[in-house]
Amino acid sequence: MPERKLSYQPLDHKSDTGFSIEAPSLQRLYIDAASALTDLMVKLDLIEENEKRTISVEAPNKEQLLVKWLNEILFLFEKDKFLSKKIVFDFFDGKKITASLFGEFYQPVRHGHVSEIKAVTFHQLELGMRSEPEHSFFAKVFLDL
Amino acid sequence: MRSNALQLGSRTLTEIKPGIWRVEPQGKMRVGVNIIASKNLILQIKDDKSIEQAANVATLPGVLDPVLTMPDIHQGYGFPIGGVAAFHEKTGVVSPGGVGYDINCGVRVLTTNISVQQLKNNKMTKRLVSELFDVVPCGVGSKRKDLELSMGQLDSILADGASWAVKNGFGDLSDLDFIEEKGRLIFADPEKVSQRARERGHNQLGTLGSGNHFLEIQAVDTIFDKAKALAFGLEPDHIVIMIHTGSRGLGYQVCSEYIELALNTASKYGIELVDRELAALPLESVEGKSYLGAMAAAANFAFNNRQIISFWVKETFKRHFPNIEFKILYDICHNIAKWEEFHFPSHRNSQRVCIHRKGATRAYPPRHPSLPQPYLATGQPVIVPGDMGRFSFILAGSANSMELSLGSACHGAGRELSRAQAKKQARGRSISRELEEHGVFLKASGRDTVEEEMPEAYKDINEVVEAIRHAKIASFVARLKPVGVIKG
Numbered sequence: 307m308p309e310r311k312l313s314y315q316p317l318d319h320k321s322d323t324g325f326s327i328e329a330p331s332l333q334r335l336y337i338d339a340a341s342a343l344t345d346l347m348v349k350l351d352l353i354e355e356n357e358k359r360t361i362s363v364e365a366p367n368k369e370q371l372l373v374k375w376l377n378e379i380l381f382l383f384e385k386d387k388f389l390s391k392k393i394v395f396d397f398f399d400g401k402k403i404t405a406s407l408f409g410e411f412y413q414p415v416r417h418g419h420v421s422e423i424k425a426v427t428f429h430q431l432e433l434g435m436r437s438e439p440e441h442s443f444f445a446k447v448f449l450d451l
Numbered sequence: 452m453r454s455n456a457l458q459l460g461s462r463t464l465t466e467i468k469p470g471i472w473r474v475e476p477q478g479k480m481r482v483g484v485n486i487i488a489s490k491n492l493i494l495q496i497k498d499d500k501s502i503e504q505a506a507n508v509a510t511l512p513g514v515l516d517p518v519l520t521m522p523d524i525h526q527g528y529g530f531p532i533g534g535v536a537a538f539h540e541k542t543g544v545v546s547p548g549g550v551g552y553d554i555n556c557g558v559r560v561l562t563t564n565i566s567v568q569q570l571k572n573n574k575m576t577k578r579l580v581s582e583l584f585d586v587v588p589c590g591v592g593s594k595r596k597d598l599e600l601s602m603g604q605l606d607s608i609l610a611d612g613a614s615w616a617v618k619n620g621f622g623d624l625s626d627l628d629f630i631e632e633k634g635r636l637i638f639a640d641p642e643k644v645s646q647r648a649r650e651r652g653h654n655q656l657g658t659l660g661s662g663n664h665f666l667e668i669q670a671v672d673t674i675f676d677k678a679k680a681l682a683f684g685l686e687p688d689h690i691v692i693m694i695h696t697g698s699r700g701l702g703y704q705v706c707s708e709y710i711e712l713a714l715n716t717a718s719k720y721g722i723e724l725v726d727r728e729l730a731a732l733p734l735e736s737v738e739g740k741s742y743l744g745a746m747a748a749a750a751n752f753a754f755n756n757r758q759i760i761s762f763w764v765k766e767t768f769k770r771h772f773p774n775i776e777f778k779i780l781y782d783i784c785h786n787i788a789k790w791e792e793f794h795f796p797s798h799r800n801s802q803r804v805c806i807h808r809k810g811a812t813r814a815y816p817p818r819h820p821s822l823p824q825p826y827l828a829t830g831q832p833v834i835v836p837g838d839m840g841r842f843s844f845i846l847a848g849s850a851n852s853m854e855l856s857l858g859s860a861c862h863g864a865g866r867e868l869s870r871a872q873a874k875k876q877a878r879g880r881s882i883s884r885e886l887e888e889h890g891v892f893l894k895a896s897g898r899d900t901v902e903e904e905m906p907e908a909y910k911d912i913n914e915v916v917e918a919i920r921h922a923k924i925a926s927f928v929a930r931l932k933p934v935g936v937i938k939g
Contacts, residue, residue, distance in 0.1 A: 319869060381647065381704070421897060425707050426707075
């Protein structure tokens with residue numbers, strides 16, 4: 307897949323934060339959402355790809371899968387301080403994701419200060435498809451800080 | 452429209468008692484909502500969804516009349532922040548989102564016998580702030596290398612609450628009397644805390660975290676009620692320590708996992724999801740009991756967290772002030788669900804209910820049997836932290852707090868600006884220098900947090916606590932002013 311620049315918009319919320327994101331495919335939407343979440347903690351440009359992690363998540367529907375997948379990214383960061391830069395899906399069917407994550411461990415001096423994200427929430431969660439102006443998928447996600 | 456009524460969209464708010472506004476049930480609401488606020492505070496939230504969120508809570512099964520909101524109410528996830536709701540023990544539900552991700556986030560105040568002048572004369576404030584910043588891990592990834600826990604120790608922490616810390620040398624047995632529920636929710640069931648929650652949290656005991664969590668050195672600035680201040684150990688100009696933190700990653704993980712479980716079981720239990728973050732579990736169900744056990748275990752972790760941080764604070768001060776004496780004024784939860792008893796007008800006898808306080812503080816009246824002896828005459832100390840530049844308040848629960856607000860009061864000032872708005876306003880300024888010019892030394896691990904948490908980001912706390920006083924829920928005891936702030 308050709309490299310494309312990650313594009314997401316931070317969303318304003320009184321006590322917390324969030325982001326909206328658009329991607330050409332559902333699979334890409336999940337990958338980009340994970341990268342956006344990481345980018346809110348540590349700029350992706352600062353992350354190197356010298357470690358690998360494999361994760362697998364399942365959920366009964368696309369929305370729950372998105373929240374669970376993103377919470378898994380948070381979990382990896384909080385437990386192991388792992389930051390992913392490149393994500394490859396080994397399996398994806400809208401209810402299950404198996405992914406290989408390439409990245410490195412957080413180093414405060416090089417990566418800078420990180421504001422803690424407690425959780426990815428279902429608050430005003432949106433996940434959908436657009437056909438205009440071009441076929442794309444979009445999501446809105448709020449985070450508890 | 453009558454002068455004691457307000458119209459917010461389709462909802463009419465009627466002032467039923469001084470400072471208490473009633474929204475009668477409509478649509479799917481099973482009960483009404485009582486809003487404790489001044490007219491001005493209500494107008495400040497008219498454009499957000501907090502009252503809608505309180506109305507959504509009022510649709511949940513087994514909810515008892517009324518759902519309440521506190522004067523620091525603002526929009527949250529599912530429940531509004533500043534929301535209180537009680538549920539019938541047989542027909543009611545427990546909502547993991549209604550407790551929140553930071554289970555037993557709470558505040559503790561330690562009183563001391565040293566004055567702010569003693570600190571200033573020795574030019575000690577800045578030094579102490581710096582030392583406390585080094586001693587109490589704050590910010591992402593920081594931990595104490597001398598507090599490695601085995602999984603067996605973690606089980607004891609989850610089961611025993613703050614008494615674990617006391618048994619292990621972090622404080623005195625008498626400390627426990629001055630912690631809500633004596634620092635231990637007895638219905639904790641460590642087995643219901645997943646391995647993942649343990650992995651996420653076990654390195655975080657004794658850490659402050661980031662965001663709105665803080666450790667502050669404050670001075671008693673004003674005494675409003677001499678007798679109660681004396682009973683609380685608050686003397687003019689004396690230093691107190693305020694600690695605001697919770698159950699850290701362990702609690703966040705418990706909440707996330709049980710929201711998912713509640714979503715997956717909603718149709719099985721016929722619970723209509725008006726908002727996915729309000730997903731709830733019947734209190735009588737296996738899943739509901741499991742959540743309560745895990746939530747209480749996470750709450751016990753949080754009690755330990757504040758107890759251990761207190762110990763390190765004391766050690767740090769003692770190096771410079773060998774004769775310093777510390778006492779816990781009180782330690783209270785503000786994100787919690789637990790069993791309490793109340794009289795409801797609809798029932799003859801007192802009811803054991805599962806009360807949710809989401810961004811709200813318990814505020815028990817004088818003579819309540821769960822209060823420690825020194826507070827039986829005064830009512831429970833209610834700790835209301837303000838922003839890091841202005842004031843915090845100590846109140847005392849009033850005689851009618853059980854009837855007026857289910858023994859609950861506000862938990863803080865409440866945000867006025869979003870984080871993005873705050874950062875915009877902070878552009879080109881040095882918030883820490885501005886604070887220093889006002890006599891507040893700040894040390895934080897990140898500039899972003901400081902900007903997001905700057906004083907103007909919060910409502911005027913005077914207006915919030917005045918609404919509580921006006922509604923006769925709690926009375927003023929003392930006002931505290933920060934002199935040193937540690938942020939993650």
